[in-house]
Amino acid sequence: MEASVPKRGDEAVGGAPGDGSVQLRRRLGRADLRAVPEARGALRELLRHWGRPGRAETAELLASELVTNALVHTDRDAILTATVGPRRLRVEVRDFVGRRPRPRAPGDGEDTHGRGLLLVQSLADAWGVRAQGVGKVVWFELDGGGG
Template identity: 55%
Template sequence: MAHQPGCALHRRLHAALDAADLPAVAAVRRRLRAALEHWGVAPELADTAELLASELVTNALVHTGRGAVFDAVLTEASRLRVEVQDGAAQVPTRRSAAETATSGRGLLLVEALADDWGVQLRADGKTTWFELSAA
């Protein structure tokens, strides 16, 4: 059976990122924004998704010293789920950022803006994820 562009199989974005490839974070943001626009997601949701995805990908690349795998899926139930897998088993923790600090707020943003989020430990590392309602 042929699948139409709007079907679930076409509502998935996947990217593999090399260790320390911080320029790839911008590429993931651009690809996510383009995919969400193609899927008909509201620009406000795309803004939030882009910000939170950027935080998770950056955390994976900076704090693990390894590469990462990025996946975004828009489900039939109009929920956007973004997952970032990395090879480190250390669970990310919220840090207290000084007022003038340029880092340390990523998980606070995810916690504040996502409808749901979490970390799933795996045999080969972990998956950090968030969900947003696109309805």
């Protein structure tokens, strides 16, 4: 139920009892591209001591791609959720438009849309899209590499 979702900028930290996970949840305002560096910073702080070298930076890059896509292509609010466990990170960006994103190969044309998903596809250990109520969730996972 959406009533439990924090307002933009609010963060909830905590995970399921006993599983060692920590969660960041942030509402991102409609078409507010300032939310992209803010989300990156919050994720950077959350991942300060997580994973092998370079994994946190990869997570920041991929999360910023998903956040940017949600804000630019939907013109609606979005919700970023990052769940960090001892061995795995899962980042989800929920928006409120049902149209599914499609990765597009770079071509000779000027169209740059869809290329961020190619980064997600090539750098994430797993990723996908699932329908959720009115809208969808685009997610990725990274293995922390024993960190």
